[in-house]
Amino acid sequence: MALWMEKGSEPQTESEKADLDAITALKESAAIELKEKGNEYVKKGKKHYSDAIDCYTRAINNQALSDSETSVLFSNRAHVNFLLGNYRRALTDAEEAIKLSPTNLKALYRAAKASLSLNLLTESISHCKNGLRHDLSNQELKKLLGQVESKKMEHEQREAQVSKALSEAKDLVSAIEKEA
Template sequence: MALLMDPGAAPLTESEKADMDAIAAIKESAAREFKEHGNKFVKMGRKHYADAVDCYTKAIAQMEPLPPGPVADASVLFANRAHVNLLLGNHRRALDDAGRAVRLSPSNVKAYYRAAKAALALSLLFEAASFCRQGLEQDPANEELKKLIVQVDTQQREQDRQRAKVAQAVSAAKDLAAAIEKRGLSLRKAEYQELTGLKKPKLDEQDVLHWPVLLLYPEVMSKNSPPLSWDDNHAYTRDTIELYYQAGVDTVLSKSEILKFLLEGTVDSKSLSESLLDGEDGEYDTGKSSTVTSSGKGSVKWIKVQEGKTLQETLQRNDFIIPAIPVFFVVSSKSTFYKEFKAGNWSLP
């Protein structure tokens, strides 16, 4: 019996050959019928798209195993299933089907169009452009492909522009991070961003590092003290004010974390590939400890800034780990709050 023959075995008798021809005719008829049902389901709307995919799948199954070389009828089936998958938003499946349709029939222009559409939806712009050009080689006057390749080229230019912008931002951030490391400075997680926003240090063309600085007034921040109308008692004068910074237990940011901080707000985070930060992992080796031992209340202490010291000299102190941008606390030796602060009885609210 022909049904029991091994695949690829040549029929030995006329009867077996007739059986094989009959089976092929039945499968061809079934494939055609499934295809027609699939086309009807597509016309019936989105609720029936899954049924259409099922019909095209069954039609393809009737034609398998496919012989080597072009098979135009099978190409149409794969292209049709690709069309429905596009409508469903199954872009990867659509691309696979349309690509198979192209291989089965290099003259199938609709298959090129659907492959290009799916590739564009997946942001595979090189592949999308290639399918468009191959399709236009088959049909140079095809308006759909002409419009599509314009979209692909436009998106490619925008992608190239965005990549250049990201690369430029990353390069500038790496230069800035290197300048911070060169000066022996350490950074920790940003604080007070509700006050500072996304302000960051900047490096100018003369390799000068410019730091924004936040000055806070503990006396105003204290919950037990009313807001100052502004120093009616004239306690905050040049001769009486002192600057302090906070030292305590903090973790130094790694190089990649510093880069991410410096890039925040400059480029879309989605466009920032981790590969751009390759080789930047690990903590800065500035010789600073990541923790500061405190003899004050808890693990935090206040360090007075020495008069006459520059900002760079202050930031380079071993116990100053910068919270993204330098923060200094301003107190007055004439203020009633001064004793409370110096005694370590005040902490951040």
């Protein structure tokens, strides 16, 4: 019986192979069910977000799905964390999703949004551009990229103003010290 097999050992009989296949199918089915349950919790609203995160986490920990399916789980959990204002967790999950499936546009978008919320503007721009490399016509990514680039430009202008004011203040202090 496959349940009593040593970890890492190969099935020796057809019966053990069939048992192992059945266990794998059960784990996969459970993970898919947890994903669907998590999606239902998200639709129910904010009161149920922690339940959704729990479902996605359990499905991820099940390690029964393909990389692309697991990427969707991380991306879904990133979405819920973002909705809760857990931007760092959202970014971490979105980046895990991207590692598993580099073309996951939702994960790239969610990573860009979380980065923007954390004021990581260069990183946000990078995620947007990465997503647009995979889908040039993605309007949400284009719009977000415009917002991030605009915010970055404002930030750079503010920094230049502060730097100029600081320089002028230093010059003023030097002039006052010379007169004294």
